[in-house]
Amino acid sequence: MEATFPFNVRVYGILINEQKELLVSDEFEHGINFSKLPGGGLEYGEGLRDGLKREFLEECQAEVTVGEHFYTTDFFVQSAFSKNQVISVYYRVSLVQPLNLEFREKPFDFEGQTGEVKQSFRWIPLSRLQPEDMTFPIDRHVIKLIVENPGRLL
Template sequence: MEEYFNVRVYGLLINENNEILISDEQEYGHRFIKFPGGGLEIGEGLIDGLKREFVEECEAEVEIISHFYTTDFFVRSAFNNSQIISVYYKVKNTTPLNFPIKTIAFDFDGEGDVLQAFRWVKITDLTTDDVTFPTDKRVVELLRAEL
């Protein structure tokens, strides 16, 4: 079984109400909650990758405000034999957000093998139980520590 590094990049989009955007996703029967973003493509820088992910997932352009966190502990992928390295940036949208905002987890529109929906969650209410993956849980702890 081949082992490799899987570099991922995520955006922490916080609105004027101190709410953060989270993504409910379902892929081939697996459900998870994470921050918007995803895998870096070969030949792509972190910033370009994050901007591409926001256009693909949110149909919105973002500006990077600052680096927030990079994985500093070992994480094996939940989906394959790779080691995950995730980089998180605080971002702000430079184009309007034109997608439905949900209030209930996994409230998907339509059907299919790959589904996604977005919710705003107040950072003061956000807990590690609100996200699925270990690195996102660490980011939630760090966000809460800033309060």
């Protein structure tokens, strides 16, 4: 009998602007609000860097250059949406062209959006960044690493 391994591989980008602010995505999906870094699930046959470029195009309508690897999950986390184990990989990214998005000031400001899936973006200054700004445990861990050593990203 062949074993199956229910892994969910995800890839995320750490984008910091010239004002030393981190780009955060606020989303509503599956009936819940959550805050995370831009990115998402890897598709079959896709490499990590290509997957991250695709995710930025889908979510932010932006082309990015994928830079230095920052972190890969090194502890067990079960998906909030399934029984799969989540493995997340984080890279520093830079923009090829400026973002053409409407930025919000408050979390979960989906004004004008309808439907079952909603998304908005905001910038959080690194000086005010906290793990609690994120919803999921791996993202919180990554934010903790950024807060403890912001110079690693600047």
